[in-house]
Structure formats: C-alpha cells, structure tokens
Amino acid sequence: MNLEFAIRSTDGAARAGVASVRGKRFATPAFMPVGTYGTVKALTPRQLGEVGAEVLVANTFHLMQRPSAETVCELGGLHDFMQFDGAILTDSGGFQVWSLGELRKVSEDGVKFRAPVDGSRVHLTPESAESVQENLASDIHMVLDECTEYPAERERARESLELTSRWAMRAKAAHEGSEAAQFAIVQGGMYEDLRLASLASLLDIGFDGYAVGGLSVGEPKADMWRVVSGLAPHMPIDRIRYLMGVGTPDDILQGIALGIDLFDCVLPTRNARNGYLFTHSGVVKMGNAAHRRSSEFLDANCDCYTCQHFSRGYLHHLYACNEILASVLGTLHNVAYYQALVKDARAAIAEARFQAFARERRAAWSAA
C-alpha cells in the first residue's frame, strides 16, 4: 500500500485520522477544493496553504486536453506545475466522460469520445487513465469507472458495476510499480445490495482507498443518503472512504457522521464566483442590495483574510462591479470556511462531541 492511514479517534461512526502519501500528510475528515485545470479557481497556492487545504483534487479529463499530461510531466508533474506542496488526488476522467452523454461510446475496452476542447478523438481505457495520472504525478490515482446513469434499471446497474470492477482489476495491474496510491470506485446505482456487491469485488482486488461514485447524479438526496448509509458500515475501517462530488456544508456533516473521510465539491469555489458565500450563520448572497452599506464583516467567526479585512459593503461593491477581486476574496473565504468546518469536525470527533457539534452548526445556519 502506498498510502498510510491511521485513525486517531472515533465518535459513533465518525472518525478522525491522518493520511500520508508520498511524503504529504493530510488530516481526515478532509475536504478537497477542486483544481480542475491545475488551479483552484481564483486562488494562489499560497492562499490555499493559508486556509489549511492539505489535499486537493485535479481533473484528469481537463488536464489531458489542456495542457496535456505530457506537458505537465515535462514541467515536473502537477506539484511543480501548479506549485502546490500538499497532496493531490486526480480523478480518472470517468465522471466527465459520463457527463458528455451521447457523445461517448463505452465498450469493454474503455470509452471513446471527442475532446470538447479541440474535437480530437480520445480513447480512455483503465490503463491509459492510469498512465495519464502517472504522468500528471498526482499522489492518489482514481481507477477509471463507468458512472452509472440515473435512473438505471437493476440489470443495467449490475452490468455497469461489473464493468467497473473489471476495469478496476486492469487499472490495478497497470498501477503496478507506481509510488502513488490508488482508489477504486463503488458503483451499483441506487440498489443497496448491488453497492455491497460492487464493494466486495473491489475489496477482493484491494486498493488504498474506496470511493463512492455514481451519486449526485440527479437522484433525490434521500436516495443518496440511503445508499451511503447502507454502504459505509461495510467499508473497511482501515481505508479512506471518499464520497465523490459532495457537497454542501450540511452534506459534509452528514457524511462525516456516517464515517466518510474524504469529500470534494465545486460548490465552495463555483458559488463564491457567483457571490454565494457560506458563513457560520448560513448562506450570504453578497449581490443582495441589503449589504450595500453594511460595515459588518462577512463572517465574524472566520479568521480568513477576507473576514479579517473587508466589509460586506465592499464585497457587495466588488460583486456589483464584477471585479476579479470579488472572486478572489469570495473564494478565499468559502474555501477557508470548508477547511475550518472539517477542522472543527475533527476536533469535535477527538472530543467525542461530534453529534452536538453538528447540531449546533445546523442550528446556527438556520437561525439567520
């Protein structure tokens, strides 16, 4: 195994630990900001470090098109390229290929599609997805999976998870000799027994961590949590559990309560660019004219650069004028907010008061 993972404390199903991979450490539960093209939009790596981001995710699908994995490799790999010295996880590209809809063609061998950027034909296989990530020199590789569409009939979901498992086996073989860790992805649609079957077949192969994929694809949130609740207790306790593409601050607390260790989502960064900011007293829509003359700080309980310096009135003004600094200061805060949330969650778990902590946070969010 190329990733060390030690649980330091538990509180119910919730767990707090430390992961170590290729000399980079990160505390869990962890939230990964999304650095699609090798940049967490609007932030310098120095700002990322300041807000406590120890691990981020970058998108293979995007990077293989621009600037290409070979170029990133020539420029020293993702860490040198983007100058981030924390841990970097890369996805396999599977989810974005799935998002192309009819434009992709899946076969036993892999998936063919036309690259949206330049229209060129791409053939992504479990082996090529692995070698692309090796070129990117990320610390954690994801296996290529087929993201099962929603809704999917039971038989379709079964076929899909079985394909994902066969691909996982090929990806593991292709990963041989790599210094990076490798995570597999549990599929199975909304069927709890199929999810367990998927997990079992991946456990047979053996990975550094296990992700829950195929969620946040349009299903009701209750279905998503039903699947995670059914699956998480069966996931190995000594491996990282990664809930892909999730979610809101409330989702993060819910996932942690179920024993999830790792999250990623574009929400804090994308919403920041749209003036939708997360605070201890709930969401603040910065474009709202009510903030125009407000001398209040954005979030009195946040110690980020934005909240230590700028009034809501100034932030409102920046958004109203569509200034780049609005995206910078908003993103800085939202990412800091998410990092503080998981940091506080880790502390609460260590003090065996996670449920009370989650209750207090939710009460404060809805009080405003």
Added chain:
Amino acid sequence: MNLEFAIRSTDGAARAGVASVRGKRFATPAFMPVGTYGTVKALTPRQLGEVGAEVLVANTFHLMQRPSAETVCELGGLHDFMQFDGAILTDSGGFQVWSLGELRKVSEDGVKFRAPVDGSRVHLTPESAESVQENLASDIHMVLDECTEYPAERERARESLELTSRWAMRAKAAHEGSEAAQFAIVQGGMYEDLRLASLASLLDIGFDGYAVGGLSVGEPKADMWRVVSGLAPHMPIDRIRYLMGVGTPDDILQGIALGIDLFDCVLPTRNARNGYLFTHSGVVKMGNAAHRRSSEFLDANCDCYTCQHFSRGYLHHLYACNEILASVLGTLHNVAYYQALVKDARAAIAEARFQAFARERRAAWSAA
C-alpha cells in the same frame, strides 16, 4: 500645504524625493497602479503592499456612480473601504467625462452628463468634484479640469485652459479646510506657450502639486514629449510634478529624465489581463504557444511571487484556459515590475547614474 515634499537627490533634471501626506509617505519618482473602482484589478491590498506600491489612484467618476461617494464615506472612506494603507490620489472625473464625447455638456458652471451605469443626470462642478473627493477621503485631490481635445485650434486651447484655471480657483476655495492635498492640472493643448500660461495662472493660485493633463489623447508621442520637455523646466522644483496617464516603461524613464515625479497608467494592469507581460528583457506575450513547454521563469531578474514560483509553461496554460489566476499572477508581476522600475530609477538618481541606467534598461528590452 497639506503635502510635504522633499527632494533627496537630483541627477540632471531627474529628481528623487519623498512625499508625505496625511501620515502616508511615498518615495518619488512613483508609479501609481490604477484602482478604478477601489480595487487594483485582480490584486488584494496585501499583494499591492508586497510589490511595494505606496500610492495608487482611484477614479472619482466611477466611484461616484458605484457605490457612490456617500457609501464610501459611510464605510469609512477609501482607505477603510478597500483596506489600503498607502496614499490614495483621486482624479476629479474630468478625464472620464471628456471621454464621453458628445454625451457631455460643458458650461462655465461645470459639466453635465448622463451616468453610463444607470443613465442618471450628473452635474459635476469644481465644487462638487472636490466634495466628492472629500467624501471618498483620498489623500490627494485633483481639481476638475476640462481636458482639451486633440487636435484643438490655438484659440480653442486657450479658452479651454482659461476655463480650467477659473475652475481651479473655485476648486481651491472649495478645498479650504480639507486635510488632503490638492493638485491642479496644466492644460493648453500642444501649444508650448499656452502650457506655460496655464502653469503660470495655476501657480498664482497655488497648489500642493501640478499635473500635466491633456496628453495621451491621440497626439503623436513626439508632440507629447515636446510639450512635457517645454513645460517641466518651468514647474516649481519644490512641488510634485505628475504626468497623468503615462505610460510604458520607456515613457516612465523618459518622464523621469525630464523631472517628472509621479505617473499613473492602466497599462500594467490591463495588459496583464491580456497576457502582455513586462520583463527585464522586453515584453513577453504569454499567450504565445512558444511558452507552452517552457520551464523558465517569467523574468529571472524579478523577485515577485509569480517569478519566484511559476514556469512560463504554467502561466501560458492559465491564460489559454482563461483562468482567473492568470490575471492575478500576471497583474502581480506587471505591477511589481513597474514598482521595481521606479525603485531602481530612484537608486540610480541617488547614485547620479540615471542616464546610464535608462540606457541599460532600454538595451535589455530591445535585445530579446
């Protein structure tokens, strides 16, 4: 006088000094980054401080529309509003009103126009331009002037400069009691004798500093330098000389050689957003595919954050993907470059080798 200005060394006509206003100091020759709406586009005030910007300019015309001078005043004035603790100069709005062309109507009293942002009618007078700047709480106010169009007949240029002088007298009266400094603006078109007449009438009124306006308005560059060359030797040696809206790095050196102390221009910030970056070996067009796989730093002689960390290949990638971080890192460098240029110029003046310094810089720019 509300601004102290001490010349520390001279070298030919070039001078290096220190200005002090309302407790803020800045060394001259100084270049002011442009913070139109109360933000130097893409930079945090912390980054501005790090690259050595001690003084910046903000635009009255823009701020009076968004968020309004009253709102900035309520939020503590520009320094609190944008959290910049260096000196801030505000223009009078005159130049932007002039840019509106036919949409403005000039009378003895002032100038009427429709605000581009919301179509409301605005009447800007020497007195209201002063009170708006007092509300903005900047450190240096500019008098309202009429920017003489180019080309302008001699008689038209004379009428225009005389109106500007009458407005200057009213602006001075309106400034009575302010703690801010106040600069007047020399007009007179491309007529050297009219420029001297304009300067003489403004000297009779008496200001903390004198700006050269009505340049960079479409005239050949040779005409601009002819006007500045004719005017500068007659400007008082103990007052700041401000060449408005200028210019390229080469222009800055040329202006300093003629005894100019203060400059401002959107060039470093606007060009940065377009991938046009200034370096010791000339302009680098970051969008150029030649940089795609370059592991070189942008400027080996620059100590800014961008040049200390990122390869040209990464910067090229950010521009190719239209990432916000491209604007951030590019602007950070370009502003740092301009600040280093005037800092090095000050050192060269102190060592009485300014002409050699300027010659060396120009040779390096054109060598690449």
